[in-house]
Amino acid sequence: MAILHIDGDGFFASCEISLNPKLKGKPVVTGQERGIATAMSPEAKALGIHRGMPIFEIKKLFPTAVIVNSNYHTYGMFATRMYDIVRRFTERVEEYSIDECFAILEDKDREHTARLIKTTLGRELGMTFSVGVAPTKVLAKVASKWNKPDGFTILDNSSIHDFLKNLAVGKVWGIGPQTSHHLHSLGVVTALDFIERPERWIRENLSSPMLETWYELKGTPVYKVHESDDIQKSIQKTRTFPHTSEKKIILSELSHNVEGACIHARRDKLETKRIYYFLKTQEFRYKRCEIPLDVPTNDPMTILSLVQSTFDTLYKSGVEYRATGVTLSELRPTSLNQTDLFGEVVKNLKLKKIFDVVDKIDRKFGTGTVSLASSLTSVGRRHLHPTRRLNLPFMGEVV
DNA sequence: TCTGGGGTCCTAGGACCC
């Protein structure tokens, strides 16, 4: 068996060009709304524009660049088409990220199949992909990165050695700046240096994930290709806002994030058993709070009241904050047949019905049509909200 | 114009128990 890794080249920019052929051949950059470049067309790269470059700088230095807002919904649809195309050739596909996937190929015809997948993707999606084929995920990943864009690299046991000789250890998937720096100080510079150290040396000098990386790089598979839709571990919503120390605004931001996370959870029919939220100060310090729940929920009011009752342990008046975030963790599928004490489940069931209705309205009229009144104090977004108010039981005021 | 948003996994150290 061989593992295939597919990576969209400049994916976001490629999606924009695929939808709007007039952009073809131009230096296209996405990420306007974020203030930094998130993806570039080859022409933009040729100018010297790179990921993370500030948009104002691009505008100044490269007036010919076409800068567009990212449209994640569109990119998600392209991603779905990409996975579907790959599934025509093999059922065993892992949807790794919005522009990447792994798949398992049978050894016979692996090169032919891989090439066929690549050309089919290119033809049907109107963009190029870089492809790596190797015995393990880590090797497939470095292989696909090797000849970007439009690359096609096959690694087998006979070619691994030469390939890793020319690969900086920090380029390996899973080895970041910290580990890379540490390895350099120990005399390990290339990926080949790394795999040539004995197992004992890895165990003594590095953390356990590095041992897995070590095996993978040597061609022994450790990481599985996750074919099934495994249940998500956590849902997170965060948002940055113009810095403020006003409690009301911060709570309202938190409320917005809680709502967003709960909408996501209900859409995926998940409930959380543990919530965690944070305030981020203007100095980029995090104040966190974690709350285990007795009864799983995906109801924003329940979560919000817990947040409110603990908020003062994190919040200090006079401190400037720039972002908040909420994570729902220990997720589990919604189960309607739980029998439980304390009547909390009964209360949650009632809420569930209401939010089912809310979700239907959202599907019909767009997300955010109905939102909790407590989310409406957000800085600079007030004017976006509709003004009709009504009162629903258990939800407080709804707009 | 410093630094977005969404994830996963691991580890050190504290709390608590025997």
Add this chain to the structure above:
DNA sequence: TCTGGGGTCCTAGGACCC
């Protein structure tokens, strides 16, 4: 009052990735 050793569970936060 001070001394142990051993174990588990939990939390804060680091590291990495897209």
